[in-house]
Amino acid sequence: MYYVLFYKTVENFVERRVPFREEHLGLALQAHQNGTLILGGALADPADSAMLVFKGDSPQVAEDFAHNDPYVKNGLITEWQVRPWTVVIGND
Numbered sequence: 001m002y003y004v005l006f007y008k009t010v011e012n013f014v015e016r017r018v019p020f021r022e023e024h025l026g027l028a029l030q031a032h033q034n035g036t037l038i039l040g041g042a043l044a045d046p047a048d049s050a051m052l053v054f055k056g057d058s059p060q061v062a063e064d065f066a067h068n069d070p071y072v073k074n075g076l077i078t079e080w081q082v083r084p085w086t087v088v089i090g091n092d
Contacts, residue, residue: 002038002085005062007050007071008078014047020070027069028052036061059084 010016017024031037031054040052054062062082071077 001056001058002087002091003054003056003059003062003082004085005040005052005054005066005080005082007052007066007080009042009048009050009071010076010078013042013076017071017076020074020076023070027065031065037065053085 028037028040032040036054036056038053038055040050042050052062052065054065056062059082066072066077066080066082069077072080
């Protein structure tokens with residue numbers, strides 16, 4: 001099953017994320033390498049939110065990521081939620 005982690009970001013997110021970006025990307029790379037994170041990135045124009053797509057047996061895989069994300073821990077994410085995603089086309 002797929003799960004989408006939605007983030008809403010603080011104002012000036014692009015500038016404010018700099019001190020935490022390397023740690024965030026390391027966490028994301030680790031999740032991608034273990035096969036749980038499929039896609040992820042910030043939305044642009046404006047950069048006020050982000051989406052990360054996870055694959056797992058439960059939403060816990062995405063929730064665990066959010067709880068450990070330095071962006072969340074350091075207040076750069078104003079709110080987040082995980083929703084199941086039913087993929088109809090492209091589901092390998």
